[in-house]
Amino acid sequence: MKAEELQARVLHRDGLMLIIDKPAGLPCHAGPKGGSNLEALFDGLRFGLPKPPALAHRLDRDTSGCLVLGRHRKALAKLGRLFSSGGIDKTYWAIVSGGPVEESGRIDKPLSKLNKKSGWKMVVDPDGQPSQTDFRVLGRAGDVNGGMTWLELKPLTGRTHQLRVHCASMGWPILGDPVYGPVPGETGGMPLHLHARAISVPLYPSRDAISVTAEPPAHMLKALRACGYAG
Template identity: 60%
Template sequence: MPPDGFPDLDLDLVPRVLHRDGLVLVIDKPAGLPVHAGPKGGANLEQLFSQLRFGLPRDPALAHRLDKDTSGCLALGRHRKALAKLGKLFSSGRVGKTYWAVVRGEPQAEGGRIEAALAKRDPARGWWMAVDPAGLPSVTDWRVMARGGGLAWIEFTPLTGRTHQIRAHAAHIGLPLLGDPIYGREPVGGARLHLHARALSLPMKQGADPIAVTAPLPAHISATFAAMGWTAGS
């Protein structure tokens, strides 16, 4: 069964291309659609990559991952050499990643750094993570963009790339993401996850400026911003 909001997987990815060159595509991933098939299969974004060949003989491929319910900047390599280059950039921490989130709670500080190792919480339940001193080192910077009414808009900058890092770290400091049913205990039928991959910076060529890409907010997060009187800019 395809995911909610994509009953026939009828989605045109071409208008969602934010950047395109001979090596890389960056697309605006929609919230609610997995980037690839899980163990049980099912509809996923990779099934649509044939739309994004733009004259090349093969489909582009994922250079990294975003959670099913996370929206925003997703980088694809257009061929093997490009994927290898992107893989090195992501694994070495040279890719700049900026996420916007709405959290429950109003932080006392204006920002900070979260340094808390993460490990699988329960191997039988898949990629659920927990703060664990025996886990992998995980670091996230954060700063408050706006606050009010029991919510806050926070910009997160992950310096490592662990699964569910922002979601787990936000909950760890008492600021679970709005709409997070795993780390935030969101009730059934509650808000959708408010986590958006706002920007990517990809230093693809030595001596050249990085590729800098920004993704617009999805409708459900835009609606929350409007209700709170927050202005996101372009």
């Protein structure tokens, strides 16, 4: 991706914050081995300021949608407090295999990080960090055993891979998940069907929260439409 392409994905801009529509498949920052990443393009998002913006939070490499950047140090500190206190409302869309019987509910399962020689993953652990996710069914294709379900997910906490682990632990993994799917490491080439659909940031005390939505990525549209999405 070029800087100009990332500029075209800016959903909101003011003096403190940018919200961009992160593309799926591009990590937020460079890993141990380097490689392409969003941060390498942030110089093109200065929009007149002396320094580029920085990440106020992160999305997984394969997750698309609303990503918040702070435009300078004080803005990042303010956004950091909002994220850590749970003051920012985040809404995700996911397509899962099967689905819940209920139309809505809450997943309340503590999570911890499991380290192995082959890598790490997050797991449900009674002694782990408290983790809660609210879910709501937006549409279905087929039944809960053999079909798929379009879910709205609202994380009440911000654990790593929280939505992916919570859905998988309930027996309805997110489509295309190579780590927590039905067969780890095998997705049949299907990308992850998880999208940060909307975010609401109460950045200014005397104003309404800044609310932004991101259109779902192209790779999710077929499944979304099968579940009743009209976009």
